[in-house]
Structures are given as C-alpha cells and as structure tokens.
Amino acid sequence: MRTALRTAVATALLAGLAVTPVVAGTAFAADAPAAAAENNGTLVRTETLDNGNVVKVYKLGLTWYRAEAFKNGVSIGTIEANGRPAAGNDNGNYLVLFEDGRTLAWRGNVVSPAEPGLYRLADGTVVELGKNPKDGRFGLQTVDATGKGSGFVYAYHPVRSVWTYGKAVVVLENDGGLAAYVPGQARQAAPVHLGAGVDPKPAPKPGTVLSGPTANGCTVTEKIASVFPYWTVTLTNDLKKGPKAVLKDDTDKVVGTADRQHPVDGRYGLKIEGADTTTPKLGQRTQGGDMPYRWVDFPKLPGNCTTTPTATPSATSTPAPTTGTGTQGGQTTVVPKGGVAAGAEFGTVEHANDTALLASGAGAAAVVAAGLGLTVLRRRAADRG
Structure with missing residues (x-):
C-alpha cells in the first residue's frame, strides 16, 4: 500500500473501532437443491411500514429467510438471505435481510457511483473501496491507523452485497455504489470520501x-x-x-x-x-x-x-x-x-426501522416503491478474488 495512503489513513481513522463482518471470510455456500426452492417457508412476522406497505418475513431454514413486500395487497418483490445477508435497493430505499431473520430499512446515505479509495462511515470507521484486478468485482476492507488493510472481501452476489463494519451496516452495489447505516445512532450520513475538502484529523x-x-x-x-x-x-x-x-x-x-x-x-x-x-x-x-x-x-x-x-x-x-x-x-x-x-428524520435518512438490530425478533420493515420491486436474491457460489 502506498505511503500516501497510509498517511491519509493514519490521520483519518477513528481509533478503537473494530470491524466485524456479518459473515466471516469470503466463502459462499452453494445454492440450495431445486426442491428447496419451492419451500414457501413459515411466516414469522408481518410488518406495516409508515408508507402503508406491508412486509412479510418467512423462515425457510436455519439460516434462510425471505422477505416479501406488498403494496395495496399486491406483491412488489422479495429478497432472500440464505447463509448470508441480502439487500434490496429501490431507488435509494434500502432493505437488508439478515440470515437470522432480522431486517433493517433506511433511505439515503449513499454514494453512487463511488470511486475507489478511502471512505469514513458515520460511526468513524474507515473502509477502503477497491476493485479486483482479475474479475473487476468491487470489494471492501477496513484500514487501520498505520494504513494496513484487513483484507478485501469482494462482492459475493450478482446485484449487491452486505457487510457490517464497525457499527455500520454497509451495502455495496456491484457497480461500486456504497450505502451505509448505523443502527440506533441519531447521526446518519453517506460515506465520506477522504479526499480534498475533508478534514482528515482523527476524531x-x-x-x-x-x-x-x-x-x-x-x-x-x-x-x-x-x-x-x-x-x-x-x-x-x-x-x-x-x-x-x-x-x-x-x-x-x-x-x-x-x-x-x-x-x-x-x-x-x-x-x-x-x-x-x-x-x-x-x-x-x-x-x-x-x-x-x-x-x-x-x-x-x-x-x-x-x-x-x-x-x-x-x-x-x-x-x-x-x-x-x-x-x-x-x-x-x-x-x-x-x-x-420513532418518526425522526436524520439528515438524508427519511426514516429508519432498526429495532430488530437492538431487540432480537422484532424485525424492521423494508422501504420499497411500487413498480420497481426487489430482485429475488438467490445464493450463488463466488470465489474470493
């Protein structure tokens, strides 16, 4: 890593914040058998959003859940988390479904497209966005005060991938778009690119x-x-x-x-x-x-x-x-x-339902818009580059 990069990180990193990826490593479980795809699962929760949409969460397996959103009684999309978290993005409205059935939804806090480099998240964690030279996939790693990276974890899903760094849940689009939300924190903001005009001093x-x-x-x-x-x-x-x-x-x-x-x-x-x-x-x-x-x-x-x-x-x-x-x-x-x-607005965040991350079993609802829907996320194997 370049000396200049290390210098920038050393002055930008908020000391004491550790990274805890939601899923360790980069290995990805193979798709479930075809018969399992027909499993409709057991309904474990129904949630009504502020905009009137309804989200139903189904359990399909030990670490396999599905969230389906409805508007005026009509299904507008589903996402599935099978061994790994999954995310839907409807024009800046994000839904994250975790493999234990928890959900998190917010609007905004996004940089798109995001250029490779260092970014500071709202909780002070510094991450680096990079691109795999072999296959062009985007990936993320945390970087400490010396400029040393934790090791890139590259996108594992054809559309978007999810990790937790520090206290922030991060969604990485396959085109390099970057969004993040800090559950339970009043202060929310889009990831800040540590370039010109950004104060790099440690907090x-x-x-x-x-x-x-x-x-x-x-x-x-x-x-x-x-x-x-x-x-x-x-x-x-x-x-x-x-x-x-x-x-x-x-x-x-x-x-x-x-x-x-x-x-x-x-x-x-x-x-x-x-x-x-x-x-x-x-x-x-x-x-x-x-x-x-x-x-x-x-x-x-x-x-x-x-x-x-x-x-x-x-x-x-x-x-x-x-x-x-x-x-x-x-x-x-x-x-x-x-x-x-409840109902508070935090900067670019219009509303966030994140109770599920603070109290197990009380999942928050997705924010989705009619007409666009959410792509069904299927589990495919992806090697770490």
Missing part, C-alpha cells in the same frame, strides 16, 4: 475541550468534542439566561440544542441537569433506550458570579430555593423508542 475523544473557555462578564463559552465523531458542542453558561448546548455537525451546521427552557433534546441525545443552577452538567449519548449518558461540566462562571439565576425555571426542573444556591430538580427524560425516536 477527538468526546468531551475534549477544543476551544475556550472564554468569559464575557457572567457568560462563559467553550467548545467540546461531541460523542458523534467529528461533531462539536458549544457550551454556554450564562448567569441570567442559564446553560445552553448547541450541537453542530462536521459542516458546522446546527443540528440540536438544549437550554434551560428545553433541557432535553431526545433526538440527538442532549440533556442538561442542573439547568437552574450555576453549575449545570451536559449529558450526551448516541442512542436512546438504556444507552448511558456521557457527562461533562459546563464552563465555570467567574468567582464574582454567584447570585442564583433569576430566569424563569424550566418546566422540567424544580425552582431554585431562595438560599442563594440553586438546586437540581426532577428531570423529565425523553426516551426514543427502539434505537432512535
């Missing part, structure tokens, strides 16, 4: 102070690293107005806020405790449910700013006593259902 540890604190009277501000790789949170502690946290993505766009009046932003995992005191704390997390918060202190006010805040207390906190020292009241926490809040 700092969450909570790391990036700038400040800067004081202006009884208002103090500092910027810290978010729990989302390459995102930041600007913390402002104001004696009169109270604390405020502003979450920005890696393009410096504001995506979430929390303050005294609204101390919880459940969509992006922000929570302020002690919002009516002079010593508030910020909690951050990437998922809902029982995912624990990472806590950091807001910047301290100057020593002469000790008066109890006089702003109207938030609806979720007990009013501060009149003793001169604020106290933390009860908090009302917004807890998203499943991995993320």
